Amino acid sequence: MARKIVAGNWKMNLNLAEGAALVKAANDYLNANPVKHIDVIVAPPAHQLVQTVKLATNTKLSTVAQNMAAHENGAYTGEISASMLVDAGVELVIVGHSERREIFGEDDALLEQKLHKALEHGLYPIFCVGETLEQRKAGEHFKHIENQLQAGLSKFAADQLPQIIIAYEPIWAIGTGETASNEQAQEMHAFIRKHLATISNAAVADEVSILYGGSVKPANARGLFGQPDIDGGLIGGASIQIDSFLELIKIGEDILR
Ligand code: PGA
Numbered sequence: 001m002a003r004k005i006v007a008g009n010w011k012m013n014l015n016l017a018e019g020a021a022l023v024k025a026a027n028d029y030l031n032a033n034p035v036k037h038i039d040v041i042v043a044p045p046a047h048q049l050v051q052t053v054k055l056a057t058n059t060k061l062s063t064v065a066q067n068m069a070a071h072e073n074g075a076y077t078g079e080i081s082a083s084m085l086v087d088a089g090v091e092l093v094i095v096g097h098s099e100r101r102e103i104f105g106e107d108d109a110l111l112e113q114k115l116h117k118a119l120e121h122g123l124y125p126i127f128c129v130g131e132t133l134e135q136r137k138a139g140e141h142f143k144h145i146e147n148q149l150q151a152g153l154s155k156f157a158a159d160q161l162p163q164i165i166i167a168y169e170p171i172w173a174i175g176t177g178e179t180a181s182n183e184q185a186q187e188m189h190a191f192i193r194k195h196l197a198t199i200s201n202a203a204v205a206d207e208v209s210i211l212y213g214g215s216v217k218p219a220n221a222r223g224l225f226g227q228p229d230i231d232g233g234l235i236g237g238a239s240i241q242i243d244s245f246l247e248l249i250k251i252g253e254d255i256l257r
Pocket of ligand 1: 009169173174175176177213214215216234235236237238
C-alpha cells in the first residue's frame, strides 16, 4: 500500500521564527493527537532546513527540501547538493515543482538527472507533474502528464519506483484558489497509476504515493483525500498558517487510507 502523506510546501515564505513556531505547533498537535495513517512532512526554504530537522528530531515530522542540484558537488554557485541535504538530515526533496519548471526553466532532462541523484543518495523525491490550463482546455492533459512521467521515470527499475513520490499539481490550480474537482483529480491520479504500472507492474504502481497539489485547503481536503487514488496532498498556501495546517493533518488522518 502507498504511504499516505500530508506535506506542506512553504515555498519562499516564513522567517526562522515563523518556521520554528509552525513546526512546534505541528509537533505539539502530533504529540496530543498521534497519527497512525499518515506521514506529516514540511518543506521549508533552504535557510531553515537545519533548524527544521533539529526541531523535528524524535518527532512525527519529516523535513523536505524544495529543490536540489543535479550535480554531485563543486563549482555550482547558489546550488545545494543531495549529499548536503543528507548531511543536514533532510529525508525528502521536491523535484520539478512547476515553479521550478516554469520560472527557472528546469526541463525534463535535468529533472530526470535530479531524480536519479536523489535516489543515489537515499533521498525520497517528490516528483511534480502538472498541465497548464491551455493544455487541459485543448484536451492534451493526459498526454502531457504521460510525457512528464515517461521523461522522469522510465529508466528506473521497478523496485526503485516506490521510493519516488509523485505529486500531481495542475498548474491552473496552484495558488489560484481554483482546485481540480474530486473527479478531475481522481481521474488523473488513476491515469498516473496506470502509467506507472506500464513502466513497472500493478503491484509496484500501488506502492507509489500520488499526492494532489493545487489550492488544497480544509474546505476541499476531505473530498480530495477521499478519492481512491489520492494518497495525500502537497499543500502550499494553506500549509503556512498554523490553524489550517493542523486542520489538514487532522483531515488527512481521518480520511486517508
Ligand atoms: P497551493 O500550492 O496549495 O498554494 O496551491 C501547492 C504547491 O504549489 O505545491
